[in-house]
Amino acid sequence: MAFIEFKDVRFTYPKKIDPALNEINLQIERGEFVVLCGLSGCGKTTLLKQLKQEIAPFGEKEGSIVFDGQPLHTLSERDQATRIGYVMQNPDQQLVTDKVWHELAFGLENLGMPTNEIRRRVAEMAHYFGIQNWFHDDTATLSGGQKQLVNLASVMVMQPDVLLLDEPTSQLDPIAAVEFIRTVHQLQRELGITVIMIEHRLEELFSIANRIIVLHEGQVVANDTPRAVIRKMKTEQLVPAFQLSFPASVQLQYTLQKAVADVALTIQQGQEWIRHELPKGEILENPTRTEKRPIALEIRNSHFSYSMHEQDVLRDFSLQLYEGEIFTLLGGNGSGKTTAMKVMTGLLKSRGGTVSLYGKPFKKYEKSKVYREWIGICPQNPQTIFTAKTVLLELQDVTSVWTMSEEEKRQKERAIAAQLKITHLFEQHPYDLSGGEQQKVALAKVLLNNPSIICLDEPTKGMDFDSKQQLATFLTQLKQQGKTIFIVTHDLEFSALYADRAALFFDGEIVSCAPTNSFFTGNHFYTTAVHRMTRQWIQGATTLPQLIHYAKKECAYVEA
Amino acid sequence: MQTTTTMFFSKMHPFIVFTYFVSLTILTMFTKHPLLLLLSLISSVVLNCLLDWRSFVKSLKWFIPIGIVTALVNPLISHDGETPLLYVNHQAITLEALAYGINMSVLFLAMFFWLNALSKIMTTDQFIYLFGNVSPKLALLLSITMRLIQLLNYQLQQIVSAQKAIGLDPSTGNVIQRLKAAMRILSILITWALENAMESSHSMKARGFGLKGRTTFAIYRWSKRDTKYALPFLFFLIVQLVFIWSKQDVFIFIRHLLKCHFLFYLS
Numbered sequence: 100m101a102f103i104e105f106k107d108v109r110f111t112y113p114k115k116i117d118p119a120l121n122e123i124n125l126q127i128e129r130g131e132f133v134v135l136c137g138l139s140g141c142g143k144t145t146l147l148k149q150l151k152q153e154i155a156p157f158g159e160k161e162g163s164i165v166f167d168g169q170p171l172h173t174l175s176e177r178d179q180a181t182r183i184g185y186v187m188q189n190p191d192q193q194l195v196t197d198k199v200w201h202e203l204a205f206g207l208e209n210l211g212m213p214t215n216e217i218r219r220r221v222a223e224m225a226h227y228f229g230i231q232n233w234f235h236d237d238t239a240t241l242s243g244g245q246k247q248l249v250n251l252a253s254v255m256v257m258q259p260d261v262l263l264l265d266e267p268t269s270q271l272d273p274i275a276a277v278e279f280i281r282t283v284h285q286l287q288r289e290l291g292i293t294v295i296m297i298e299h300r301l302e303e304l305f306s307i308a309n310r311i312i313v314l315h316e317g318q319v320v321a322n323d324t325p326r327a328v329i330r331k332m333k334t335e336q337l338v339p340a341f342q343l344s345f346p347a348s349v350q351l352q353y354t355l356q357k358a359v360a361d362v363a364l365t366i367q368q369g370q371e372w373i374r375h376e377l378p379k380g381e382i383l384e385n386p387t388r389t390e391k392r393p394i395a396l397e398i399r400n401s402h403f404s405y406s407m408h409e410q411d412v413l414r415d416f417s418l419q420l421y422e423g424e425i426f427t428l429l430g431g432n433g434s435g436k437t438t439a440m441k442v443m444t445g446l447l448k449s450r451g452g453t454v455s456l457y458g459k460p461f462k463k464y465e466k467s468k469v470y471r472e473w474i475g476i477c478p479q480n481p482q483t484i485f486t487a488k489t490v491l492l493e494l495q496d497v498t499s500v501w502t503m504s505e506e507e508k509r510q511k512e513r514a515i516a517a518q519l520k521i522t523h524l525f526e527q528h529p530y531d532l533s534g535g536e537q538q539k540v541a542l543a544k545v546l547l548n549n550p551s552i553i554c555l556d557e558p559t560k561g562m563d564f565d566s567k568q569q570l571a572t573f574l575t576q577l578k579q580q581g582k583t584i585f586i587v588t589h590d591l592e593f594s595a596l597y598a599d600r601a602a603l604f605f606d607g608e609i610v611s612c613a614p615t616n617s618f619f620t621g622n623h624f625y626t627t628a629v630h631r632m633t634r635q636w637i638q639g640a641t642t643l644p645q646l647i648h649y650a651k652k653e654c655a656y657v658e659a
Numbered sequence: 660m661q662t663t664t665t666m667f668f669s670k671m672h673p674f675i676v677f678t679y680f681v682s683l684t685i686l687t688m689f690t691k692h693p694l695l696l697l698l699s700l701i702s703s704v705v706l707n708c709l710l711d712w713r714s715f716v717k718s719l720k721w722f723i724p725i726g727i728v729t730a731l732v733n734p735l736i737s738h739d740g741e742t743p744l745l746y747v748n749h750q751a752i753t754l755e756a757l758a759y760g761i762n763m764s765v766l767f768l769a770m771f772f773w774l775n776a777l778s779k780i781m782t783t784d785q786f787i788y789l790f791g792n793v794s795p796k797l798a799l800l801l802s803i804t805m806r807l808i809q810l811l812n813y814q815l816q817q818i819v820s821a822q823k824a825i826g827l828d829p830s831t832g833n834v835i836q837r838l839k840a841a842m843r844i845l846s847i848l849i850t851w852a853l854e855n856a857m858e859s860s861h862s863m864k865a866r867g868f869g870l871k872g873r874t875t876f877a878i879y880r881w882s883k884r885d886t887k888y889a890l891p892f893l894f895f896l897i898v899q900l901v902f903i904w905s906k907q908d909v910f911i912f913i914r915h916l917l918k919c920h921f922l923f924y925l926s
Binding site: 151153154176177180181184185187189191192193194195196197198200201204205206207208209210211212213214217218221237238239253254257441444446466467470471474475476478479480482483484485486497530544545548 | 783784799802803805806809810813814817818820821822823824825828831832843846847850851854855858859861862863864865866867868869870871872873874875876877878
């Protein structure tokens with residue numbers, strides 16, 4: 100008998116006609132590491148929440164869920180809280196208390212445990228996760244990765260049998276994300292917990308998971324070991340948009356060969372395959388545009404710290420942005436990339452050094468005009484610029500200060516909405532939209548003013564590959580219109596695929612700045628999966644399309 | 660800023676720290692003897708300087724004017740006394756009244772400084788622990804409130820920054836524009852806070868909040884060292900109270916308390 104079983108489960112949200120979950124039949128064994136994936140909006144979170152009754156959404160439910168031999172709803176409240184743990188996406192929203200030790204003790208306090216018992220369990224858990232050194236810290240001072248670790252620990256301290264995780268790494272930078280996934284894997288291996296994780300970042304997970312379940316439009320499309328799922332989805336051509344999320348090595352093999360018995364899942368396996376199948380060589384870069392383009396934004400020798408008592412966040416920071424390029428600023432979480440962007444765009448005052456916009460110093464520009472005509476900034480959290488009840492009102496909020504006729508205003512709004520494909524969302528409340536849709540609405544608000552330089556702060560957080568591609572297409576369109584695009588991100592793959600130039604920000608200054616291909620080939624660790632697979636064998640390969648092009652050219656492979 | 664003095668106090672059980680400072684403050688409040696008050700003032704100043712002299716000196720710019728004002732209020736109001744210094748509007752400003760005024764001022768300043776020292780030493784953790792024993796619900800509420808304050812503060816900064824970036828800076832423009840911008844920011848913050856509250860409450864429910872029989876985890880435990888500190892303190896306190904009750908002059912004891920603690924710390 101399976102540990103967790105879904106029998107003919109159907110779920111419909113209130114006031115909706117189409118069910119969010121349709122005929123779900125699943126069996127999950129004790130101790131399995133299950134990855135639940137699919138495109139945005141396919142019903143993953145809805146499915147996961149069904150297992151946690153306290154936070155399950157309201158709606159029409161049919162079918163039954165069996166947990167360890169008994170129907171889920173017959174489980175006592177206490178058991179439901181202790182035996183099933185849930186870790187959410189946003190680290191900040193989950194933290195409830197102001198100190199780390201209190202957060203860890205919170206769950207046990209709720210259960211009414213005596214102080215000694217709590218002390219023992221908390222000590223054990225803190226030791227296991229390595230939290231002893233920051234046990235007494237404020238939760239507000241932790242980094243994203245640390246916060247998520249505290250959340251995980253505060254759930255684990257209740258000793259659950261099942262761990263449910265809803266996109267736990269979407270708000271973390273790549274390094275913190277990998278560490279988090281490894282910690283969860285360690286928990287599964289050493290304690291035998293059943294893990295069900297929803298994720299978009301599948302590069303690491305495909306080699307770790309026992310089983311992959313792919314959902315599409317509320318139905319289970321694949322449910323098997325990773326290799327079997329890949330084989331099934333490729334041969335039956337299921338959900339092509341989702342297949343783009345497969346690890347790079349998988350995509351490479353499938354694009355070049357028709358069928359593979361043991362498809363490469365890890366970087367190392369991919370490396371072996373490449374050395375075996377592809378000849379050694381070099382990918383020559385396309386010559387960069389040599390014509391002199393004007394400098395749109397320049398910052399020179401800037402220093403910045405938040406106060407006199409604190410360390411410099413920017414130290415002799417210099418950067419030039421050319422017109423009509425897509426530029427990405429890379430660096431770890433908390434390194435100060437967002438601060439750098441704010442200083443560059445004049446939101447924060449640079450101490451020492453100069454900032455100039457199209458050659459003229461920043462001060463010479465009229466303050467009220469700068470952020471409407473020249474620079475537009477799309478913040479990390481789109482909710483910080485949402486002020487209205489519906490998306491249409493959001494756009495009208497921006498145009499309300501214009502001096503055009505009403506008719507012209509409406510026209511502009513509709514034009515932008517059509518470009519970004521958000522016209523169908525006009526009547527919805529911005530907070531009800533998915534992350535990617537919110538990002539688009541925020542972008543629409545910024546673009547309505549038609550600024551020449553557009554800055555985006557972490558636009559790809561929590562997006563699946565398909566949405567990222569759509570965003571990239573749109574940004575390239577803007578670039579062709581002559582706009583300059585500046586992106587602060589830690590998404591290396593996105594940068595390698597779509598940006599013209601990239602720079603690494605470290606210790607307060609730009610450490611390297613080059614056209615993307617040279618940038619990534621020059622790095623050893625901080626580089627794309629493709630580059631790590633092909634390093635020393637095929638020079639100059641940083642993206643999948645490049646590699647596929649090379650392979651086809653050199654070996655005359657037929658596309659699968 | 661963590662000085663050695665702050666560390667010394669933070670190692671003690673919060674109950675001792677709290678009682679120590681509160682009793683010092685209360686004793687000072689009820690003393691009238693000018694010499695005792697002066698000693699109290701000097702020791703409180705010394706302690707504050709040992710804890711965090713930079714911010715103490717900064718705060719002096721508020722405290723010194725208050726002290727001067729307090730000292731001057733009494734002679735301006737009360738005209739009793741034998742030695743007039745000068746005449747204002749046919750009312751005498753007497754030396755005695757001024758002396759009383761200065762005494763009062765010293766009392767107030769000493770009180771402020773002791774309480775200032777307390778605020779530097781006690782963390783929210785310790786407050787919560789002390790008052791949480793009265794009511795566990797209060798303790799949790801305080802903890803959640805502290806978290807929310809930090810979170811909302813951070814979010815507010817983000818919102819202001821984002822608003823600035825789309826040309827709606829709340830610090831530029833005429834009064835009406837600024838007011839509108841401020842209202843807009845408040846509205847965004849509240850909407851976000853409500854949305855966030857939903858997720859937080861889910862997080863709490865998912866970990867069993869609402870089940871019967873909630874306990875409070877006490878991170879502070881009474882140790883032998885705490886007894887070592889508490890006993891002399893208690894002894895001197897009792898001696899002091901006895902002396903007050905019998906209306907004798909007590910010089911030494913308030914200062915003894917402070918010095919003994921330092922002796923223990925140095926040992």
